[in-house]
Amino acid sequence: MTVFLLAVSLLYALFTLTLWLTWLRIPSxxxxxxxxxxxxxxxxxxxxxxxxxxxxxxxxxxxxxxxxxxxxxxxxxxxxxxxxxxxxxxxxxxxxxxxxxxxxxxxxxxxxxxxxxxxxxxxxxxxxxxxxxxxxxxxxxxxxxxxxxxxxxxxxxxxxxxxxxxxxxxxxxxxxxxxxxxxxxxxxxxxxxxxxxxxxxxxxxxxxxxxxxxxxxxxxxxxxxxxxxxxxxxxxxxxxxxxxxxxxxxxxxxxxxxxxxxxxxxxxxxxxxxxWRAYKSYLPSVLAVFVFLSNAAPIVAILGWLMGFLNGNTTLVVIGLKAVSEFLFLRQILVFLQKKSSVWIIPLTQLIYPLYVLFFGLAAQGKGYVWKDRKLS
CATH class of the missing domain: 3.90.550.10 (Spore Coat Polysaccharide Biosynthesis Protein SpsA; Chain A)
Structure with a gap:
C-alpha cells in the first residue's frame, strides 16, 4: 500500500510539474x-x-x-x-x-x-x-x-x-x-x-x-x-x-x-x-482514472495514518507531492486568467477537491441529470 500511494503521488507530481513547465513555454x-x-x-x-x-x-x-x-x-x-x-x-x-x-x-x-x-x-x-x-x-x-x-x-x-x-x-x-x-x-x-x-x-x-x-x-x-x-x-x-x-x-x-x-x-x-465513458481515444479515459487515483491517494493516506497502517512521514510526502506541484501550476493559470485574488483559495480547494473528485467520479456512474429544465441522460 505504501509503495502504491507513493508511486501514484510521485507520478502525479511529475505530471503536474510537466503541465506547469509546458504552460510557461506556451507563448502569449x-x-x-x-x-x-x-x-x-x-x-x-x-x-x-x-x-x-x-x-x-x-x-x-x-x-x-x-x-x-x-x-x-x-x-x-x-x-x-x-x-x-x-x-x-x-x-x-x-x-x-x-x-x-x-x-x-x-x-x-x-x-x-x-x-x-x-x-x-x-x-x-x-x-x-x-x-x-x-x-x-x-x-x-x-x-x-x-x-x-x-x-x-x-x-x-x-x-x-x-x-x-x-x-x-x-x-x-x-x-x-x-x-x-x-x-x-x-x-x-x-x-x-x-x-x-x-x-x-x-x-x-x-x-x-x-x-x-x-x-x-x-x-x-x-x-x-x-x-x-x-x-x-x-x-x-x-x-x-x-x-x-x-x-x-x-x-x-x-x-x-x-x-x-x-x-x-x-x-x-x-x-x-x-x-469519459464515451471517449473512443484511450488517453482521456486513462487520464480520468489517473486523476481519480491521485486524488484518492491523500484520503487513503490520511485514513491509513489514523488507522495505524501508514506512518506520518509517508502521509506527509503523499500530501506534499500533490499540494506543492498543484499550487505552482494553478497559481500560474489564475494569474493569466486575471484571477490573482483567488490564489489564496488554492489550499482550501486542495483540501476539498479529492472528496469532490471521488464523489463525482462515483456519481457519474448513474444516468440522468437535469439541465436547462430538461431531464437528460
Missing amino acids: FQAEGIGTDAANTPFITVVIPVRNEAEHIENLLNDLNRQSYPHFEVIVADDSSTDTTLSIIQQYAQQQASFILRPLPLTNEQTASPKKRAITQSIALAAGSLIVATDGDCRVGPHWLRAIASFYKETGARLISGPVTFTTEETIFDSLQTVEFASLIGSGACTMALGVPTMCNGANLCYVKEVFAEVGGFAGVDHLASGDDEFLMHKISTRYPDGIRFLKSADAIVRTQPHRSMRAFYNQRKRWASK
Missing part, C-alpha cells in the same frame, strides 16, 4: 497585424445556443456590439425558451445590433442533445468560414474576435480553444469554482501544446466550418447530451493531429457565471463527468 499571443480588408481576413460566424437566458443574453450582445473586429455575423439559436430570451434577441436585431444578428428559433422537439442540434442547425446557415461558439451567459472583451481571427491567420489551426473563467467572485463557493475551472482550462491548454489534446470548453471554441463538415459534425456522438466541445475536438484531432491550438491571450478570455446553487453545480459537474 498578441493580436497584431491583422487588417480590416474583408478579402484578406476570415469572416466569422458566432454561434450562440441558448435556452432561458433572458437575464444574460443582452449583456453578451452588447459585448459583440463593441467588437474591434468587423467581419462577423451572429446566429443565436433559441431552443424553445420559456422566458423572454427570443423576444430580446429579435428586438436587439431590429434596433441595436451594429452587426448581422440572426435569431434562429428552434422547434420544441425531443432530442438527446439539444445543444448539438442548435449548433448543427446554426452552422448549416452560417456564412462564415470560421465558427466561433460561446454560451448565452458569457461575457467577452472588445478584442475577442480580433484575437481569434489573428491567431487563425498566423497558425492555420483547424480548431482553436480559448481561455474561460468566471466573472467576479462573491462567495468562497465562487472562488472554489474559479480555482477548479482554472485547473481544467490549464490542463486542456497544456495537453494541446504537448500534442495530445484532452479537453476544451464550448464557451470559447473556434473551428473551421469546412472541417466540421469533413469530420461529420457531431455524428456518432449526437446521442450524448454533453461533449459538443471535447468530442468534436477529438474528431478533428484525429484528422488533423497538428491542427489543435490553445489561444493564450488575455484579449481572448471569455467570462461566464459561476453557479450560485449547489443543485446547478451538481448537475453540470455530473454532466461533465459522465462523458
Whole structure:
C-alpha cells in the first residue's frame, strides 16, 4: 500500500510539474497585424445556443456590439425558451445590433442533445468560414474576435480553444469554482501544446466550418447530451493531429457565471463527468482514472495514518507531492486568467477537491441529470 500511494503521488507530481513547465513555454499571443480588408481576413460566424437566458443574453450582445473586429455575423439559436430570451434577441436585431444578428428559433422537439442540434442547425446557415461558439451567459472583451481571427491567420489551426473563467467572485463557493475551472482550462491548454489534446470548453471554441463538415459534425456522438466541445475536438484531432491550438491571450478570455446553487453545480459537474465513458481515444479515459487515483491517494493516506497502517512521514510526502506541484501550476493559470485574488483559495480547494473528485467520479456512474429544465441522460 505504501509503495502504491507513493508511486501514484510521485507520478502525479511529475505530471503536474510537466503541465506547469509546458504552460510557461506556451507563448502569449498578441493580436497584431491583422487588417480590416474583408478579402484578406476570415469572416466569422458566432454561434450562440441558448435556452432561458433572458437575464444574460443582452449583456453578451452588447459585448459583440463593441467588437474591434468587423467581419462577423451572429446566429443565436433559441431552443424553445420559456422566458423572454427570443423576444430580446429579435428586438436587439431590429434596433441595436451594429452587426448581422440572426435569431434562429428552434422547434420544441425531443432530442438527446439539444445543444448539438442548435449548433448543427446554426452552422448549416452560417456564412462564415470560421465558427466561433460561446454560451448565452458569457461575457467577452472588445478584442475577442480580433484575437481569434489573428491567431487563425498566423497558425492555420483547424480548431482553436480559448481561455474561460468566471466573472467576479462573491462567495468562497465562487472562488472554489474559479480555482477548479482554472485547473481544467490549464490542463486542456497544456495537453494541446504537448500534442495530445484532452479537453476544451464550448464557451470559447473556434473551428473551421469546412472541417466540421469533413469530420461529420457531431455524428456518432449526437446521442450524448454533453461533449459538443471535447468530442468534436477529438474528431478533428484525429484528422488533423497538428491542427489543435490553445489561444493564450488575455484579449481572448471569455467570462461566464459561476453557479450560485449547489443543485446547478451538481448537475453540470455530473454532466461533465459522465462523458469519459464515451471517449473512443484511450488517453482521456486513462487520464480520468489517473486523476481519480491521485486524488484518492491523500484520503487513503490520511485514513491509513489514523488507522495505524501508514506512518506520518509517508502521509506527509503523499500530501506534499500533490499540494506543492498543484499550487505552482494553478497559481500560474489564475494569474493569466486575471484571477490573482483567488490564489489564496488554492489550499482550501486542495483540501476539498479529492472528496469532490471521488464523489463525482462515483456519481457519474448513474444516468440522468437535469439541465436547462430538461431531464437528460
